[in-house]
Amino acid sequence: MNRTNIFFSRIIVFIAAVCSLVCGCTSGGAQETPLPKNTPQITPAPVTTEAVSEFPTCTAPAITDAPNHDHDSETVLTAEQISAMNAAFLQFPGESAGLFDLASFKNGISAKRLKALIAQGNLPSANGYVGQTPLSAQQRNEILNNRALDAVQGHSDVRFGFCVQRSDLRSVPFAPRVTSKPNDRFGDTLQESIVLQNEPLAVLHESADGKFLFVAAYFYVGWINSDSVALCSSFEQWQALLAPENDFLVVTGSSFRLCRDPYEPLVSELELTMGMRLSLAEKPGTVKSVRGRMSYDNYIVNVPSRAADGSLKFIEALVPISRDVHIGYLPFTYSNVIRLADKTRGEIYGWGGMLDARDCSALVMEIYRCFGIMLPRNTSDLAKLPEKYAADVSSLSTEAKREAILSQPAGVILFFPGHVMIYYGSDGNDLLCLSAAGKFAPVQSSATQNVYTVEVCSLDVRLSNGKTWLEAIEKIIRIG
DSSP states (O other): OGGGGHHHHHHHHHHHEEEEEEEEOTTOOOOOOOOOTTTTOOOOOOOGGGGGGGGSSSSSHHHHSOOOOOOOOSSSSSSSHHHHHHHHEEEEEEEEOHHHHHHHHHOOEEEEHHHHHTSOOOOOOEEEETEHHHHHHEEEEEEEHHOOGOOOSSSEEEEEEOOOSEEEESSSSSSOOOOOOOSSSSSTEEEEEEEEEEEEEEEEOOOOTTTTEEEEETEEEEEGGGEEEESSSHHHHHHTTEEEEETTEOOOEEEEEEOOOOOOOTTOOOOOTTOEEEEEESSSTTTEEEOOOOTTTTTEEEEEEEEETTTTTEEEEEEETSSEEESOOOBBBBHHHHHHHTTTOOOOOOOOGGOOOOOOHHHHHHHHHHHTOOSSHHHHHHTSSSTTTEEEEEOOOOHHHHHHHTTSTOOOOEEEEEEEEEEEEEETEEEEEEEEEEBBBBBTOOOOEEEEEEEHHHHHHHOSSSOBBHHHEEEOOOOO
C-alpha cells in the first residue's frame, strides 16, 4: 500500500476530528520486493529475550515478539527527486536549520557574515571543566582570542577542500573536552558534530595558532583540526570531485575497517562508517595490482589524503565486495531505512559523534545519507523542515498521536524537543522506536537511567519530567 499520498490528509483529519480518525494500521505485513543487485543484504537483528539485559528498556511483549515493521519496499523518491529536494532544503529552511550551500561561498564571504557564523559557537557561560580542573579565566580568554576575529576584515576569500579523516567539529578552536561537571566521560559542551572522511568543506577562516580551520560543511559550521583538511587548487577542482551519479561507493554498514596494508599506513585498517562516500578509482570488476595485491573481489576506491603542503591527493584502496557498501546511493525505501537502522543496534551513544559513535540526530542523518538525503544535523533543525515533510502533532491527545504514528510505515522520524528517533513499528498497541538514547526511565520504573546506547524501546518510556516519549512527540517527519 502506498501511504505517501494519504499521510498529510490523515494528519489533518487527526487534528480536525481526533476521535473519529480512521487509520491505516501497520499490521498488513506487506511482501518485500527483492533489493537491487548491488544492494547489500542487511538482515534485521532478531528481537529475543536472550538479548535483553537485567534492566529492560522495552515492555516484555515488545522484546519477546518480533515487532511489526510493515516494511514498505516501494521507492519513496527517485534520485532526481531527492536531488531536487536537497536543493530546496538549502533554500528553505536553509541556514536557519544549519544547512549551507557551499557553492555560495565561491566568491568569498563578508566580514560581517563570517563574524556572525563564528559567534554561533562559544564557551559555556556556566562552569566548565577540563577533566577535573575548572576552566580558568585565562584559558577562556586564550580560547576566544584564538578565533582571530581581529584578522577578519573586509571581504575574505574562501578555500575549498575535503576532510581526510573522521574529525571533531568544535564550537571554538580548542581540542580538549570541556564538560559541565568534573570528569564527565560522555559529555563535551564544545563538541558540535563529527565530520566524516571525504566530506566536502568550505574553509572560511583560520585560528591564530594555525592549528584549526573554521569550516562549513553542508550541515554545520565549526572549527576542525587543520591536519584533517586537504585543500583543492581551485573551486572548479573541488566541484569536479563531487562524485556524480553512481561513480562512488556508499558505506551502508554501521562501520568496518579496511584490510591491513603493509605499504600504505594511511589506508591500513582505515575505518569506514555509515553514510561515507568514496569515489571509485576504477570501474567495478577491474582487476589490477594495488601495492602488491590483485584487486579480485574488491572495489578500487580513491581515499582522500593530505599532502605535505596541505593539498589534496588520493590513495587507491581496496574495499572487499563482502563489506556493506553500495554502488551509488541506496534506493530510498522505508524497508531499507529499517535495515540500515538494525545495523546500529546495541552500539554506544556518542554525543556529537564522541567515542566514535552517534547521538540521536547523527544516527538519523547518517542513515538517511545512504539514500543521498541531506538532512539537518540537530534535532531542533530537523523540526524546521517544511510542513510538507514535518507534520505538527503537538496539539493531539496521546491516543490520537498513537493512531497518527500507527498510520505511518516503520522508518519515519519522530521528534520531540531534544530528541529524534526512527519509528520501528508496532507490537500490538505498543509503539516502538530505535534511537541513540542518553537517558530515560523504563516503562516499569520511574527512575531515570543512564542508557547511552542505540536500542529499540517502547514509546512508553519516560522523560525525567514523567512524560512518556509518546506524550512528548511534537512532529512526525516523513520524507517523501
